[in-house]
Amino acid sequence: MEEFYIEDDGIRLHAKLDMPEGRDKCPLMILIHGFTGHMEERHIVAVQEAVNSVGIAVLRVEMYGHGKSGGEFRNHTLYKWVGNALAVVKYARNLDFATDLYLCGHSQGGLLTMLIAGMCPDDFKAVLPLSPAWMIPDLARSGEVLGATFDPAHIPDELRRGDVILDGNYARVAQTIHVEDEIRRYHGPVLIVQGDRDEAVPYEYAVRAAQLYENAKLVTIPDDDHCYTYHLPMVTEAVTDFLREHS
Numbered sequence: 192m193e194e195f196y197i198e199d200d201g202i203r204l205h206a207k208l209d210m211p212e213g214r215d216k217c218p219l220m221i222l223i224h225g226f227t228g229h230m231e232e233r234h235i236v237a238v239q240e241a242v243n244s245v246g247i248a249v250l251r252v253e254m255y256g257h258g259k260s261g262g263e264f265r266n267h268t269l270y271k272w273v274g275n276a277l278a279v280v281k282y283a284r285n286l287d288f289a290t291d292l293y294l295c296g297h298s299q300g301g302l303l304t305m306l307i308a309g310m311c312p313d314d315f316k317a318v319l320p321l322s323p324a325w326m327i328p329d330l331a332r333s334g335e336v337l338g339a340t341f342d343p344a345h346i347p348d349e350l351r352r353g354d355v356i357l358d359g360n361y362a363r364v365a366q367t368i369h370v371e372d373e374i375r376r377y378h379g380p381v382l383i384v385q386g387d388r389d390e391a392v393p394y395e396y397a398v399r400a401a402q403l404y405e406n407a408k409l410v411t412i413p414d415d416d417h418c419y420t421y422h423l424p425m426v427t428e429a430v431t432d433f434l435r436e437h438s
């Protein structure tokens with residue numbers, strides 16, 4: 192494992208690169224956590240290890256305001272994450288050892304994966320949004336973020352749920368994002384994995400995304416939640432099966 196920082200316009204993004212055993216040149220997957228998440232979460236590490244086991248390097252990166260990266264959590268927005276991810280994709284594109292690139296993210300990182308796939312449709316062999324939180328823009332437009340409600344035409348300075356505090360700009364940014372447009376712009380293979388008892392992202396969004404993409408597969412994890420508490424091995428198996436099919 193190699194640990195380092197990738198710069199994005201003065202923001203240091205904390206990264207770890209794990210190589211598969213005995214490989215010189217190989218494909219590389221960029222792997223991104225969710226909202227309030229980080230690269231050492233159980234489901235993120237499980238995906239990293241499984242992907243390494245099929246001969247693919249994994250670059251885990253923490254986005255603005257998360258983990259050991261720069262920026263304050265309360266000031267993060269989807270635009271900042273998009274800028275970060277574009278910098279990471281550029282970094283990955285320039286790695287000599289990396290052949291094909293894959294992009295995978297969980298929850299808000301899955302939403303990010305869907306946006307970046309549409310913005311960089313030529314860069315990825317396939318993309319893997321896991322339980323993608325692509326209802327966030329719809330909710331923000333209807334006046335809800337983090338379960339807190341507000342007048343969507345008059346966003347407050349601060350959004351709060353318990354100890355989680357976000358600047359109102361999070362909602363201003365989210366309201367402008369139209370995920371369907373980015374779904375339409377990506378034509379490559381997509382794997383969506385989601386538990387059918389996800390408490391954070393309505394399962395219907397996974398079904399809808401799989402319908403809208405030109406070439407998507409949906410793997411449903413039965414009786415599982417947002418972070419796959421009960422059947423994580425089914426998630427990693429779905430990911431490795433898909434990668435073997437699309438290598």
Ligand code: FER
Nearest residue numbers: 225226298299324336337338
């Ligand atoms: C929300 C529901 C889910 C929200 C964010 C999420 C910011 C993201 C969850 C995750 O990334 O795990 O209302 O608001």
